Amino acid sequence: MGTPDEVLQAFWQELRGRTRVTIDHPDLPDALKDIAWGVQRRRPQRHRQRSATATPKA
Numbered sequence: 001m002g003t004p005d006e007v008l009q010a011f012w013q014e015l016r017g018r019t020r021v022t023i024d025h026p027d028l029p030d031a032l033k034d035i036a037w038g039v040q041r042r043r044p045q046r047h048r049q050r051s052a053t054a055t056p057k058a
Helices: 004-019 030-053
Strands: none
Touching: none
16 A cells, blocks of 8 residues: 555546546547547636636626
8 A cells, every 4th residue: 555645646546537438429530529629628727717817796
């Protein structure tokens, strides 16, 4: 058994692997799949950027 940090890291990695959902669309070209994956990957980042620059409403 490793240090607590190593054990926790291994736990979270295993949990992420088990809960990851893969939806495959075999009829779509690989290039289109790559584009869609890139857009989905950047969504949370854009949301955080917009939240950080948003002015609070009074």
